[in-house]
Amino acid sequence: MKHLVLIGFMASGKSTLASLLSASLKLPIFSSDTWIENQSGISIAEIFFLYGESEFREWERKAFRQAMSLEESHIIDCGGGFVVQNDVRELGRVYYLQVELEEIERRLRIKEESSKRPLANQIKSLYEIREKIYQAQADRIIRSETRLEEIIEDWRRS
Ligand code: S3P
Numbered sequence: 001m002k003h004l005v006l007i008g009f010m011a012s013g014k015s016t017l018a019s020l021l022s023a024s025l026k027l028p029i030f031s032s033d034t035w036i037e038n039q040s041g042i043s044i045a046e047i048f049f050l051y052g053e054s055e056f057r058e059w060e061r062k063a064f065r066q067a068m069s070l071e072e073s074h075i076i077d078c079g080g081g082f083v084v085q086n087d088v089r090e091l092g093r094v095y096y097l098q099v100e101l102e103e104i105e106r107r108l109r110i111k112e113e114s115s116k117r118p119l120a121n122q123i124k125s126l127y128e129i130r131e132k133i134y135q136a137q138a139d140r141i142i143r144s145e146t147r148l149e150e151i152i153e154d155w156r157r158s
Pocket residue numbers: 008009010011033044078079080081082116117118119
């Protein structure tokens with residue numbers, strides 16, 4: 001099944017964009033983070049705190065397998081590190097929501113945004129590593145100035 005896959009750094013706005021696309025395209029959303037929280041019964045921050053990052057990455061591999069098994073087309077909202085251990089291109093058409101590091105830093109200065117993200121204190125080094133991975137996996141790069149209609153049109157043509 002072909003999905004519309006959103007990748008990008010934490011706080012890049014993937015979940016907001018997923019909601020907008022879901023409403024316009026009438027496609028359900030599969031969020032890796034939400035699926036993991038529902039399945040594990042605890043928050044992402046608690047998984048990191050209690051069991052460590054490797055356990056969380058294991059959950060992300062399970063979430064990937066779950067997404068692969070979905071029969072209906074979905075908007076797949078991937079957590080920021082999801083692309084590191086999963087080849088998201090297998091899921092469908094991949095859109096990378098690219099936001100400058102400075103803007104990510106600005107957004108993560110807001111406490112509610114950083115407190116739910118255990119890796120928010122490592123953004124600089126993660127950004128450097130991840131940026132190349134996001135670029136390599138993307139079919140299309142989206143930026144804040146990209147209009148929703150452009151994405152919708154691209155998806156419909158794909
Ligand atoms: C992470 C990003 C988070 C979440 C977890 C780890 C990362 O998702 O999956 O805190 O490694 O970048 P968002 O991209 O939705 O913040």
